[in-house]
Amino acid sequence: MIEVTDIRKTFTVRERTGRLRRRRITVRAVDGISFTVRSGEFVGYLGPNGAGKSTTIKMLTGILTPTSGTVRVAGLDPSRRRTALARRIGVVFGQRTTLWWDLPLRDSLTLIRHLYRVEPSVHRRRLAELVELLDLGPFLATPVRQLSLGQRMRGDLAAALLHDPPLLVLDEPTIGLDVVSKATVRGFLERVNAERGTTILLTTHDLGDIERLCRRVMIIDRGRLAYDGDLEKLRDVAAADRMLVVDLERPGPPVEVAGVTVERVEGPRQWLRVPRGMNAAAVVAALAGRHPVADIALREPDIEEVITRLYREGRITA
Template sequence: MAETGAEPMIRAVDVVKSFTVRGREGRRRARTSLRAVDGVSFTVAPGEFVGYLGPNGAGKSTTIKMLTGILTASSGTLRVCGLDPSRRRTALARRIGVVFGQRTTLWWDLPLRDSLALVRRLYRVDAAAHRERLAELTALLELEPFLHTPVRQLSLGQRMRGDLAAALLHDPELLVLDEPTIGLDVVSKTTVRDFLERTNAERGTTILLTTHDLGDIERLCRRVLIIDRGRLAYDGGLDELRRTVDADRTLVVELAEPAPPIALGGIAAERVEGARQWLRVPRGENAAALVAALAQRHEVRDISLREAGIEDVLAGLYRGDHAYWCSGRPVAP
């Protein structure tokens, strides 16, 4: 849990990252400036597990690269573990762990155990502490069956568990994860999610997670930050997000026998499978009145109202001309 009054693990104030894009205007060469991150401000307290979301091209990866010192902010203030990431990159690396789901930090031709031994040397971890931490991570991540297997022969799920072990061997204060479950099967995802949940709860490790797998967010994160077109669009909890965005609900009706698609006023079935039909109910619609009208016209065996999933909520936030939202309040774009 976040420690009240503690120095933020991450502090971003009006952070901007601009890139120069070269092109042509007719026969002339031209340069334009593109703001990938545009005035983003937020804090992450020690012990928080925060999801960082946004559509492709929104600025998520650029933010992560600035937080880890790979990129330098064009303007604004950025502190991670109390350090300027771009100026104190080496010192910061000893205090954070980073996992990029599509890239590995392991040595391709070495057995996993040897890769982890090299990681120990890089971070100058004491031999006794390394043995203890490696034994703990081996048990939690179930690494024992493939510790002696070359990394290139590992499955994607095994390699991801190896990358998590490498990122946590030096017991960092902050773990930054970029798509850690991408491409994993259900069993591997469950293993990784259980491990991350336990790491945050038992060791108090602060975790910042970017992902397109919204199952990760719903299972793990108590707070989400949403970036859209380079700006922070939302900062708060998932339940608050559902209330903020007018995402439609779904009424699932099972009739006594198959029937043509139901149509009630402006609401019509969007999907029909035998006797079961799905109707999308706008947020402002009285669901009780709709159910009563259905019961009068049809013989109903079962009926259920499903609240919008996080996928529906985010889709509603991203699409169309919407106001920018931050902590439930609209702010000028």
């Protein structure tokens, strides 16, 4: 479905060196990446901000042309066959919408039918399926500008899949969503991949998305592909050194739990580092049994920490 061979993308920017002087600097956003994605795969594409994820996505969808290297998506060159490619892929950018801001959601989806020239009978059947799967019925008549972020994201997913593309490209689809909306989006994507065989490429900073949805993970760092492999190998690292944030009913000295390190104390709130291999539930039970706990939350390491650990443990090389 996707074939990428040694693609590079450079940008020229001007940097101020004095009051009136500027110099030209070449920035390598993507620096020699190669990978393939087979039909039906659900792949996570990860990396810190500025690593080159969005640049890669823009080259895959034809928005940007590679400086060098070759890209084939659904058998097409994205930059040269962008219109033809649009009929074979669906794209969702979490911070942007493809819907018409002042139109009801139903009208936006109708206009998208005309853009893709979907037959009316096919559109009705596909729309009914998406409305049921994404629970769009209660707000189909609501103008897009009045939708919540979670509702708009579900509308964008429906718009991206109305023409039944074999490939869905997602750039931060759950950014800013609440827990319930995230669960709805994740469940829908899981079902589309499993039941319809839709190939999905997902970029995200949310490791919860990856844990729930992806079997294969690629990590990009400084424009290069640093890791491409099974999620299980990454999960061993991602699950390490989780942070347990504990709110006690009143301020007190650092709590004591065997094997756990108290990283920081601010009033009644304490940050506890839970090492790899330790059962977090057991730690929580020990805390609750010894201390008056008001609230507790478990935080997974962010992607930057995961990448740093992967380098340090020698699991990936630049």
